Amino acid sequence: MMNKQLFLNKNFTSDGKPRAYVELRNIETLWFNTGTLCNLECNDCYIESSPTNKNLQYINLLEVKKYITEIKENNLRTKLIGLTGGEPFMNPNIIEILKYLLENKFKVLVLSNGMRPIEIRFKNLLALPNLNNLTIRISVDHFKKKNHEKIRGNNTWKQVIKNLIWLNTNGFNLNIASKIKPGETEKILREGFYKLFTKIKLNIDSYDKKKLILFPIMNYEKTSTEITQDCWGILNKSPESVMCSNSRMIIKRKDEINTKVLPCTLITKDKKFELGNTLVSSKKKVFLNHPFCSQFCVLGNSSCS
Ligand code: SF4
Ligand code: SF4
Secondary structure, three states: OOHHHOOOOOOEOOOOOEEOEEOOOOOOEEEEEOOOEOOOOOOOOOOOOEOOOOOEOOOOHHHHHHHHHHHHHOOOOOOEEEEEOOOHHHOOOHHHHHHHHHHOOOEEEEEEOOOHHHHOOHHHHHOOOOHHHEEEEEEOOOOOHHHHHHHHOOOOHHHHHHHHHHHHHOOOEEEEEEEEOOOOOHHHHHHHHHHHHHHOOOOOOOOOOOOEEEEEOOOOOOOOOOOEOOHHHHHOOOHHHOHHHOEEEEEOEOOOOOOEEEOOOOOOOOHHHOOOOOOHHHOOOEEOOOHHHHHHHHOOOOOOO
16 A cells, blocks of 8 residues: 555544544653754754754744743643754754753753754853753764764764763763664664763763663655554553653744644644644644654654653
């Protein structure tokens, strides 16, 4: 069956079975997409970020404050705020956003490619309050320079390693996001990273799944399987294990004035996944009507947070 015939009906799969859905338990993690612009143009970027992609605008402090106020007023019990891009450190408002979130005692996780945009903010990062609550996740796509640069581009290795050493030396909470390519095993990757971290004296345990997070490389071209309600039982997997049961993400589209709430960090283009403007209005069932749902969450066995 061709891919284009799948994922048409929100409630039913192409062969008429009830499509799987996920209900929101609680917004444990609220993500903000800080904007799609990125200094890099990785060849497998799921959000197609680049130095010219402005599909999602830079988020600003007022927009962040609006949702933090909503969390507080509704006792939403959100503990972690995630910031992702693009490259969050390209956003001119990033330091004031981080300062506000940390002053408000949230745990904050910011994803970065570890290149020049974060480097020019090092001084500002050191001046932030409650730094214990900040974790910076740097993407290192492989423990070998050659394989990392195959994805991230030439001359991306030396700088990320240099900046990792600086962040580690200055006491920041760090973890690393990497990828498992087909044909490679988790064991090989964790061993390879162990040697790299030892060599550059990085205080990260490569055998800790929360410190070195391995994501499967997605194949956007391959035909995806649609997830039916029966699939949960067949796969012995619970809807509560996927990101949209405990997260939401705020975005601001190009040429739009209002921010929108999405179920997760992964599906940003498909407007059918928009859940309104407020966190309270976003408490809706999310039907898994997108190839990423099966590739990345249900079959790919990864939650991205
Ligand atoms: S650094 Fe991240 S956001 Fe930027 S292009 Fe690469 S994968 Fe995409
Ligand atoms: S991609 Fe994953 S987290 Fe996002 S809506 Fe689909 S199942 Fe939920």
